[in-house]
Every structure is written in structure tokens, then in C-alpha cells.
Amino acid sequence: MTDDTPSSTSTAARPSRRRREKTLIWHFLAALLLPILTLMAKYVTIDGHKLPRHGAFILAPNHYSEIDPVIVGRFVWGLGRVPRFLAKASVFKNPVVGAILRASGQIPVDRDGGGRSAEPLKAAKQLVDNELAVIIYPEGTLTRDPDLWPMRGKSGAVRMALTAGVPIIPAAHWGTQQVMARYSKKISFFPRKRIVCKIGDPVDLSDLMGRPIDQAVLAEGTARVMDAIAALLGDLRGEEPPAERWDPVKNNQKETGRFE
Numbered sequence: 001m002t003d004d005t006p007s008s009t010s011t012a013a014r015p016s017r018r019r020r021e022k023t024l025i026w027h028f029l030a031a032l033l034l035p036i037l038t039l040m041a042k043y044v045t046i047d048g049h050k051l052p053r054h055g056a057f058i059l060a061p062n063h064y065s066e067i068d069p070v071i072v073g074r075f076v077w078g079l080g081r082v083p084r085f086l087a088k089a090s091v092f093k094n095p096v097v098g099a100i101l102r103a104s105g106q107i108p109v110d111r112d113g114g115g116r117s118a119e120p121l122k123a124a125k126q127l128v129d130n131e132l133a134v135i136i137y138p139e140g141t142l143t144r145d146p147d148l149w150p151m152r153g154k155s156g157a158v159r160m161a162l163t164a165g166v167p168i169i170p171a172a173h174w175g176t177q178q179v180m181a182r183y184s185k186k187i188s189f190f191p192r193k194r195i196v197c198k199i200g201d202p203v204d205l206s207d208l209m210g211r212p213i214d215q216a217v218l219a220e221g222t223a224r225v226m227d228a229i230a231a232l233l234g235d236l237r238g239e240e241p242p243a244e245r246w247d248p249v250k251n252n253q254k255e256t257g258r259f260e
Contacts, residue, residue, distance in 0.1 A: 043078060061135065071173060144246055167203075175194050
């Protein structure tokens with residue numbers, strides 16, 4: 001368990017990659033957000049060495065708070081990489097927010113098309129080809145599980161990993177719900193919280209590589225990813241995760257939007 005500030009040695013070893021990733025807009029965002037994030041929480045990383053310091057990868061974290069992308073981005077930045085997300089296309093319609101998202105390389109996903117349009121995957125693959133980090137929430141939305149365990153996943157992250165031939169790294173964070181509860185719009189700054197993130201080993205998809213990317217392959221790979229995330233969260237919570245992932249359809253819940 002360590003602080004997540006990268007060492008000077010690792011920083012010096014990758015100057016060319018840092019020039020590509022940590023652009024002016026990212027330094028601006030860091031200067032703007034890091035003091036605020038530090039004020040509201042202490043960030044502890046477990047097994048941060050498992051996050052690739054070089055090359056392309058997909059990070060697959062759990063998702064249970066609207067502020068998750070900011071928190072996960074903070075952890076990734078602290079480990080020396082720049083976070084890029086697949087984000088709702090509707091968010092890009094805001095002139096100011098959309099401009100920032102585009103300038104920082106975030107990728108719009110059209111939910112109306114089921115998130116299956118070729119353009120988001122094509123754009124994300126370009127980032128992968130440039131040896132950058134792409135963060136995808138496999139659940140696609142905030143978990144519906146009443147106890148905040150990861151629910152059934154969607155196939156986008158695994159599809160991209162298999163298509164691009166890059167590792168998919170599971171991660172889990174806990175404590176974020178104390179800063180912003182699920183579906184809440186209020187941020188709690190005091191008392192200062194403690195948020196822990198645990199990075200897992202790459203999910204083994206080697207037996208699925210080279211096979212036709214059909215529904216069976218995607219379902220198997222996605223189940224492995226969600227099990228890995230749940231196991232990491234179980235470690236953080238000191239609890240045994242449910243043996244079966246929560247399924248919104250079986251529980252008469254909508255796939256998107258608030259359900260409570």
C-alpha cells in the first residue's frame with residue numbers, strides 16, 4: 001500500500017511518452033483539480049506497480065458514483081499516466097465542457113446507438129496505437145446492485161482489448177461514495193475522506209485471442225473482467241463479493257438512468 005506519486009526514476013525513464021500524454025491542457029486540468037481533490041480526500045493505492053508505466057492498456061474499474069471518473073483519473077494521474085475515457089456523447093454538447101473533453105482526448109459514445117457505433121472504437125484504437133491509456137467502465141453506468149457491488153458487465157472493454165490486442169487491467173476503488181453517494185449531486189468535503197484503489201493483474205484473455213469475436217467470446221471475457229473487479233473490491237471491503245453479478249433486467253430495472 002503506497003502513496004501514488006510516481007518516483008523521479010520512473011519519470012526520467014519515459015520522457016518521450018510523457019511529452020505525448022501530459023499536454024498543456026492536462027497540466028491545466030491537474031493544476032485546477034488536484035488541490036480540490038486533495039482537500040476532500042486522501043488517496044491510497046494498492047499494487048500501483050501493476051498499472052503499466054509504458055504502452056497501451058485498458059483500465060476497467062467499478063462504477064458507483066457520478067464522481068468516479070474524476071477519482072479514477074486522479075489515481076491514474078498519480079501513477080504517472082494520463083486518463084482517457086469513453087464518455088456520454090450528450091456531455092460533449094456543453095460548449096465549455098465539450099471543448100475541454102475534446103482537447104483532452106476524451107471519446108464520445110452515442111448511447112442511442114447502444115454504444116456500438118464504429119467511431120468510438122476507432123477513435124479509442126487510435127489512442128491505443130499511440131500507446132496511451134483508455135479507461136472504460138464495463139458496467140456502462142452506475143451499478144444497480146443495492147450493496148454497490150459490480151453488476152453485470154457490457155462487452156465494450158473486452159471487444160476493444162481483443163480487437164486491439166492490448167491488456168485489460170481490472171481495478172476497484174472504495175470510499176468514493178463518502179464523497180458523493182450514488183446519484184447524489186452533493187459533494188462532501190469535510191471531514192476529509194480516505195479513498196483506496198487497488199490495481200489487479202491483467203485479465204487473462206489469451207485463450208480468446210485469435211478467435212472470432214462473437215457473443216460467446218465477449219460474454220466469457222466480460223464475465224472474467226467483472227469477476228476480477230468484484231474480487232478486488234471484496235479485498236478492499238473485507239467482504240466476499242456475490243457469486244453472481246447483479247442483472248438489472250432480471251430485477252426489472254432500466255439499463256440507464258436513475259433507478260432508485
